[in-house]
């Protein structure tokens with residue numbers, strides 16, 4: 001038996017063919033009917049006025065950061081980001097001409113630590129903060145917004161992993177000035193590759209639409225900042241069908257999260273958590289331990305049983321030399337956490353096998 005950590009959710013070939021036939025008939029491969037359909041569906045899911053679709057989640061964040069500069073929303077070139085995130089957050093910061101200031105996260109939600117943010121805003125000139133919502137758990141937006149307001153900083157979010165999550169009962173995507181999402185293969189719904197930016201800000205949305213289309217319509221600034229980040233109708237066909245299943249997929253992952261948690265918490269494993277009563281777990285479920293040696297031991301034991309796991313995320317501060325704040329929690333999470341198989345591909349029986357294997361390992365250690 002081999003249980004994979006994650007698998008892309010794909011529609012059936014016949015469902016896909018039906019949508020593909022429409023594309024073939026239309027002879028339009030970009031900026032066609034599916035772009036508008038998917039945009040409208042995402043606007044409804046997120047509750048945002050505007051959604052711009054891009055070819056990747058990395059591009060979504062890069063274009064958002066460029067547009068913050070172009071519209072004058074952000075004046076400086078320093079961006080505060082959490083250490084505990086995928087490297088793409090950092091790629092987008094550099095590629096849009098910002099310099100990162102890296103701060104720590106909390107051990108509860110694994111999102112930006114408000115105290116560290118306060119300190120960084122007090123001690124630096126940064127006027128941009130990029131929150132990250134790892135694995136379907138939103139940052140504490142009310143608190144972050146209050147801190148950002150006090151320091152006249154703009155808050156945006158890399159919500160790549162968290163489409164469908166809720167913050168205080170409201171869908172994630174309008175709490176900050178803008179949120180970006182990814183539709184890469186391991187996300188809850190995929191386009192193969194794809195991304196999106198959601199916002200209620202009309203000028204920002206206008207600029208984003210232009211930047212993804214070679215910067216046309218923004219003059220000289222557009223030419224210097226624009227790119228081709230259009231997403232093809234064929235990729236959108238996969239996403240369109242995936243979005244129809246989004247709420248079922250979230251419900252399923254939430255059940256898996258609760259099953260892992262109910263069974264493993266009594267053994268001393270800790271879990272990412274939030275205030276929300278029913279977190280939408282949309283990416284992966286990870287357990288947290290104190291002893292890094294035990295994590296690698298458990299990981300090897302699970303590999304011997306054919307069960308794939310992964311340690312997320314290599315702290316950004318381990319990759320770059322620039323000045324940053326101390327980030328002990330980010331290192332504790334990287335060394336102490338182990339992501340377990342989660343998603344539509346995992347049956348209840350398979351999850352039971354994983355739970356049994358972890359219990360056996362636990363008794364022996």
Ligand SMILES: Cc1ncc(COP(=O)(O)O)c(C=O)c1O
Pocket residue numbers: 056057058059085086088089132158160161182183184193194195
């Ligand atoms: C937190 C985070 N940011 C950014 C990205 C980049 O998205 P993409 O792979 O679609 O470029 C991802 C996913 O890969 C991610 O998990």
